Amino acid sequence: MKRKVFACIILFFTSLVIGQNEIKIHYTVDLTRIESDSFYVMLNVEGIKTDSIVFQFASTAPGAYEVMNVGRFVGNFEAFDYSDELLKIYRKDVNQYVIYNAKSLGKIQYQVEDSYDTNIKEFPIFSAAGSNLEKDNVVINGQMVFGYFQGYQENPVTVNFNYPKDWLVGTALPTEDGKYFAEDYDRLVDSPLMIGELTKSTLEISDTKVDVYCYSQNKVITASIIADTLEPIVKAVEKFLGALPVKHYAFLFHFRKDVQGGALEHNYSSYYAMPEDDITQLLESLLPTASHEFCHIVTPLHIHSDIIEQFNFEKPVASRHLWFYEGVTNWMESTSRLRGGLISEADFFDEIISSSLRTSTRLFDSTVSLIESSLGCYNEYEFEWYHAYSRGGLVGLLLDLKILELSDYKVGLKDVIIKLLNEYKTKSFPDEKFFNIIVEHSYPEIREILERYVGGTDALPMKEYLDKIGYDYIPEVKTGKQEA
Numbered sequence: 001m002k003r004k005v006f007a008c009i010i011l012f013f014t015s016l017v018i019g020q021n022e023i024k025i026h027y028t029v030d031l032t033r034i035e036s037d038s039f040y041v042m043l044n045v046e047g048i049k050t051d052s053i054v055f056q057f058a059s060t061a062p063g064a065y066e067v068m069n070v071g072r073f074v075g076n077f078e079a080f081d082y083s084d085e086l087l088k089i090y091r092k093d094v095n096q097y098v099i100y101n102a103k104s105l106g107k108i109q110y111q112v113e114d115s116y117d118t119n120i121k122e123f124p125i126f127s128a129a130g131s132n133l134e135k136d137n138v139v140i141n142g143q144m145v146f147g148y149f150q151g152y153q154e155n156p157v158t159v160n161f162n163y164p165k166d167w168l169v170g171t172a173l174p175t176e177d178g179k180y181f182a183e184d185y186d187r188l189v190d191s192p193l194m195i196g197e198l199t200k201s202t203l204e205i206s207d208t209k210v211d212v213y214c215y216s217q218n219k220v221i222t223a224s225i226i227a228d229t230l231e232p233i234v235k236a237v238e239k240f241l242g243a244l245p246v247k248h249y250a251f252l253f254h255f256r257k258d259v260q261g262g263a264l265e266h267n268y269s270s271y272y273a274m275p276e277d278d279i280t281q282l283l284e285s286l287l288p289t290a291s292h293e294f295c296h297i298v299t300p301l302h303i304h305s306d307i308i309e310q311f312n313f314e315k316p317v318a319s320r321h322l323w324f325y326e327g328v329t330n331w332m333e334s335t336s337r338l339r340g341g342l343i344s345e346a347d348f349f350d351e352i353i354s355s356s357l358r359t360s361t362r363l364f365d366s367t368v369s370l371i372e373s374s375l376g377c378y379n380e381y382e383f384e385w386y387h388a389y390s391r392g393g394l395v396g397l398l399l400d401l402k403i404l405e406l407s408d409y410k411v412g413l414k415d416v417i418i419k420l421l422n423e424y425k426t427k428s429f430p431d432e433k434f435f436n437i438i439v440e441h442s443y444p445e446i447r448e449i450l451e452r453y454v455g456g457t458d459a460l461p462m463k464e465y466l467d468k469i470g471y472d473y474i475p476e477v478k479t480g481k482q483e484a
Contacts, residue, residue, distance in 0.1 A: 023047035023152060027159040029145065031138050031195060037118075038075075038111040039133060039145050045105055053102040054150040057095040058143035058313040061189060062300075063264050064129045065377045067316070070144055071095035072120055073113040082106040095314070112145050116259065127273040128262035132254070137196025137215045138163065139254055141264075141271065142189035143313070153310065154184045163195055170194040170213030172250045172268035186311055192264075192271040194252045201227035205234050208244045210251070217256040217276050226253055229283050233291045236340025240332070240414060245421060246297055251290065255282070263289050265296035287342075288351070291333040298332065300325040303420050305431035319431050322374040323454050327392015331400070332417070334393075349471070352397055353462065370395070370454045394460055395453050399446065401465050406443045416441050 024047055030040040057071040071094040079087040079097075081104040088100040099105055113120070115130035116139070125144070132139040149155070159180045161169070171193040173180045182188035194213055201223040203210040212230060214223040230251060238244050250269040255276040263272045270293035274282065300308060300319075307319040319325070331352060338348040365384060370392060373384040400413035419441045420429075429437055435450045452458040463473040 022155055023149070025149075025152070025155055025157050027146060027157065029140075029159065029161050031133065031161055031163040034133055034135055036111070037114040037133055039114070039131065039140075041110055041112060041145060043108040045108065045149075048102045048105050048149070050102055052098055052100050053105070054092065055097045055099060055108065055147050056150050056314055057147045058189070059095055060313070060316045060378070061129055061141070061143040062308060062311050063266075063296075064126055065322075066126060066382065067123070067378060068125055068129065068143070069094050069123070070112075070147075073115060073118065073144070075111045075113070077110040078108070079105060080107040080109070115144055126262055126264075127260045128264035128271055130273075134196070137194065137198070137254070139271075139273075140193040140195070142185075142191060146185070146188055148185040148313070150314075153186065153313070157182045157185065157188050159188070161193075161195060167196050168198040168200060168213070170198055170200065170211070170250060170252050172248065172266070185313070187267075189311075189313075190266045190268075192252060192266065192269060194254060194271075199223040203227055203231055203234065205231070205238055205244065207247060208234075208238075209248045210234055211249070212251045212253070214253045215255065220276060221253075221255055221279055221282060223253075225279070225283075226251070226286070229286060230290055232340065232342055233287065233294065233337070236336045236342055237291070237294055237297075237333075239340055240336035241298070241418060241421075244297070245302055245425060249294075249297070251294075261285075263293050265293045265301065267297070267301045270294065270296070287337075288333065291337060292329060295329045295333040295336065296325075298417060298421060299329060302425050303417070304424075304428055305434065306428040307431045309428040316378050318375050318377050320371045320374050321431065321434055322377065322388035323370040323392035323395060324434070326388040327370075327390070327394075328396040328399075328413075328417075330389055330393035331396030331413070335400075335414070352393055353466075366459075367457055369457050391453075391460070394462070395449065398449055398453065398460065398465055399442075401468065402446060402449060403442050405468065406445060 023045060026044045028042045033040050057074060058068065060066060060068050077089065077097055079089050079099045081087055081101070084107070087105060090098040092098050112131070114133040115125040116127070116132040129141050129143070130139070131141055131144040160178060171180070171191055173182060173191040173193070175181070182191065194215055196215055199214045199222040201212045203212070212223045212227040214221060214226055216222070246268055248268060252269060252271045254271070254273050257276050259273045259275060261274045263270060270290070272289065304325070305319045305321060307317055334343070334348055334352045337343045338345065368381060368384050368387070370388060373381045373387050376384070396413060403416060404412045416438065435447065438450065439447045453460055466473040
């Protein structure tokens with residue numbers, strides 16, 4: 001009994017210390033002042049105990065694989081004490097503001113420019129990672145609007161938005177009485193929002209609720225049309241995995257004439273910025289894109305390394321394993337659609353082999369390994385990291401075929417992924433030990449594939465592997481004719 005009482009005392013004081021280390025952070029974002037194409041942001045804070053503190057804006061964001069330097073879009077940054085008197089600040093660099101006399105800090109105010117319509121043309125922000133402010137809709141990717149205090153990235157955050165009463169909000173963030181909650185800054189960034197004249201449709205897929213939100217500039221497409229298109233994709237992924245690893249999910253679609261198409265995955269949602277074209281063409285292009293982003297609920301959003309467990313927004317640090325996060329996801333989305341009866345075998349091999357091989361051999365440096373291009377995605381290999389999609393997807397196919405062969409066709413890569421999902425759903429794996437982990441969950445012979453084709457630059461043995469399943473592989477033949 002004494003041990004139990006002692007344990008309770010320790011737990012009480014541990015909780016007390018954790019509580020003392022937290023500060024109160026509440027954002028209010030005004031979405032009604034569209035004349036300047038800027039978000040007006042106010043942050044109320046309470047409980048800072050240091051003489052000075054650094055307020056940090058993001059240098060990049062998960063899944064973007066590019067340096068963004070959000071501070072470029074920030075203006076009129078001011079800090080106030082509890083008496084509403086200005087505090088001294090110093091802009092340390094493009095993304096950092098030092099605030100002095102921080103113990104008395106009560107409020108911060110600043111403006112953030114809309115990245116879709118900005119005059120800042122150098123190093124443009126990827127559309128699916130950006131922000132937009134219009135008279136009938138708003139797009140907010142958290143890293144483009146919110147910052148955090150250094151040392152308090154794990155601090156809970158609440159947010160209120162001021163917007164017209166008839167607008168609808170689409171997001172995966174939990175809400176109550178108009179206030180939105182994030183357990184930390186990472187979750188705030190991980191939860192994009194669309195607010196405005198939206199349509200909404202909801203799918204119930206077994207135990208998972210899937211919300212679909214749509215903004216269409218000229219109202220040519222609605223959430224219900226998209227939901228009808230997405231339902232078989234979601235069901236195919238569920239069938240592939242056996243069960244979905246999330247209980248709720250939100251698809252956010254933004255269609256307008258002048259946007260460069262793109263999509264970005266998140267733990268419980270995905271955001272799509274797409275040109276508003278012919279509906280038939282839209283839906284055709286939507287299928288593989290939405291399938292790929294939805295499959296990211298497996299990796300890197302649940303299966304991921306310690307490098308990205310808590311993202312470094314100040315100075316991005318790359319994982320070695322974009323080949324797995326993006327390439328194996330490519331393999332998984334094509335395979336799930338094949339096994340779900342949504343595409344033919346011919347379509348599957350065209351997607352995963354023909355297209356990937358063409359892209360891999362024509363566009364990328366064959367002397368750079370997948371590990372090297374992944375580690376250098378923010379600097380020297382900023383134009384090579386997309387190799388992870390093409391060659392990485394082909395490596396996924398090789399792994400699947402090899403595991404099937406070694407197990408007498410009883411299990412494949414899917415089964416290894418499910419094992420990893422069960423083991424690493426609530427924890428990260430050591431980045432440098434991932435090859436060992438995959439081998440431990442499959443067969444020793446798998447190490448050769450990982451070392452030669454992921455860690456090394458050997459040519460992929462496509463003919464050898466496809467021969468085993470009854471397919472002839474004919475390498476690309478140059479005819480001298482120009483492709484249409």
